[in-house]
Amino acid sequence: MESDAMRVDGNAMAGVLxxxxxxxxxxxxxxxxxxxxxxxxxxxxxxxRAPGIVMRCCHCDSVLLVVAHTGETYRLGLGRSKWLExxxxx
Amino acid sequence: xxxxxxxxxxxxxxxxxxxxxxxxxRVRSIVLDVPEWIGHxxxxxxDVRLTAEDGYQAQRSYSIASAPEDQRLALTVEGxxxxxxxSYLVGELRTGDMLELRGPVGGYFVWEADMGGxxxxxxxxxxxxxxxxxLRHRNASGAEVGAKLLYSSRSWEDVIYRDExxxxxxxxxxPEVVHTFxxxxxxxxxxxxxxxxxxxxxxxxxxxxxxxxxxxxGPTPFVEAVAAALVLLGYPATSVKTERFGPTGx
Numbered sequence: 001m002e003s004d005a006m007r008v009d010g011n012a013m014a015g016v017l018x019x020x021x022x023x024x025x026x027x028x029x030x031x032x033x034x035x036x037x038x039x040x041x042x043x044x045x046x047x048x049r050a051p052g053i054v055m056r057c058c059h060c061d062s063v064l065l066v067v068a069h070t071g072e073t074y075r076l077g078l079g080r081s082k083w084l085e086x087x088x089x090x
Numbered sequence: 091x092x093x094x095x096x097x098x099x100x101x102x103x104x105x106x107x108x109x110x111x112x113x114x115x116r117v118r119s120i121v122l123d124v125p126e127w128i129g130h131x132x133x134x135x136x137d138v139r140l141t142a143e144d145g146y147q148a149q150r151s152y153s154i155a156s157a158p159e160d161q162r163l164a165l166t167v168e169g170x171x172x173x174x175x176x177s178y179l180v181g182e183l184r185t186g187d188m189l190e191l192r193g194p195v196g197g198y199f200v201w202e203a204d205m206g207g208x209x210x211x212x213x214x215x216x217x218x219x220x221x222x223x224x225l226r227h228r229n230a231s232g233a234e235v236g237a238k239l240l241y242s243s244r245s246w247e248d249v250i251y252r253d254e255x256x257x258x259x260x261x262x263x264x265p266e267v268v269h270t271f272x273x274x275x276x277x278x279x280x281x282x283x284x285x286x287x288x289x290x291x292x293x294x295x296x297x298x299x300x301x302x303x304x305x306x307x308g309p310t311p312f313v314e315a316v317a318a319a320l321v322l323l324g325y326p327a328t329s330v331k332t333e334r335f336g337p338t339g340x
Contacts, residue, residue, distance in 0.1 A: 004310070004311075005309075005310050005311060005336065006310075006336055007310050007334060007336070008310065008334045008335070008336050009198075009199070009332055009333055009334050010198070011135075011196045011198050011199050011333055012151055012334075014135070014151075014195035014196040014197075014198075015100065015137040015149075015151060015192065015193070015195045018100040018195055019100055024195070024196070024197040026195075026196050026197050026198035026199075027197045027198055040198055041198070042196065042197070042198020042199060042331075043198065043331070043332075048336075049336075
């Protein structure tokens with residue numbers, strides 16, 4: 001229950017993902033390799049109070065993305081993300 | 091319309107605190123002058139970073155309360171007993187102080203007047219903040235799209251933006267504002283006095299057939315209960331956007 005209450009939306013990852021990518025990531029669509037469902041990052045589940053930040057599928061709870069910021073580098077773990085779809089820049 | 095989301099890498103910037111407004115005993119609005127602010131969309135947030143003298147840093151996300159049309163950026167923050175950032179922002183921050191922030195961030199939990207509606211906004215406690223930005227934007231832009239706000243607070247004293255909500259509710263194209271009080275009610279109160287549930291939503295929400303856009307914001311258990319109840323009422327899951335604050339925020 002405690003970890004359930006810690007859950008927030010992928011929207012809360014906008015800041016850290018914006019550090020890694022040059023664009024807003026919350027509308028980028030991600031496909032889950034666990035259940036096959038496709039959702040925008042903003043609708044997935046996020047856990048942001050861990051040492052790293054973890055994004056999980058909002059349907060099946062598979063880990064989709066892990067971001068660890070250590071010293072001067074970011075490490076991006078892709079978990080069970082099958083693909084991410086970015087809109088073409090205007 | 092400015093698309094704030096299309097821009098370069100996020101950078102930290104210093105903003106000056108120009109006004110502090112006590113909204114309730116535990117909640118304060120922070121009005122900021124941000125040099126070269128690129129504008130925001132209603133529903134977005136900023137990250138705020140505090141740095142101690144020894145270099146220790148703590149960072150939190152706070153929803154933007156002001157409308158894109160407003161001159162100044164305003165955040166509204168609830169002070170939490172164990173919140174290392176929020177307790178500073180609500181208790182210690184003074185006019186003239188500088189605050190480090192970056193943003194706006196988040197392009198998902200966003201409503202703009204040209205996205206239409208009708209709008210269904212459901213807030214638990216300080217979850218009202220990004221929804222207030224939407225209501226302020228709707229009012230400032232003159233949008234005539236229908237809007238309903240269902241707002242759950244512990245008591246009348248805990249209602250954030252009390253006076254402004256009353257003013258908005260008496261304006262042209264007014265939003266319909268429905269309160270529920272979960273702990274104590276004002277004398278003579280005849281409205282809702284319980285947590286938001288399926289029956290309350292069935293009575294207050296737009297029918298699913300009118301294709302509403304729903305935005306739900308508050309503590310995680312509140313948001314998840316409301317979103318599930320809306321889907322049971324026939325709202326497509328994709329029409330219900332959520333912003334969970336976690337157990338208490340921070």
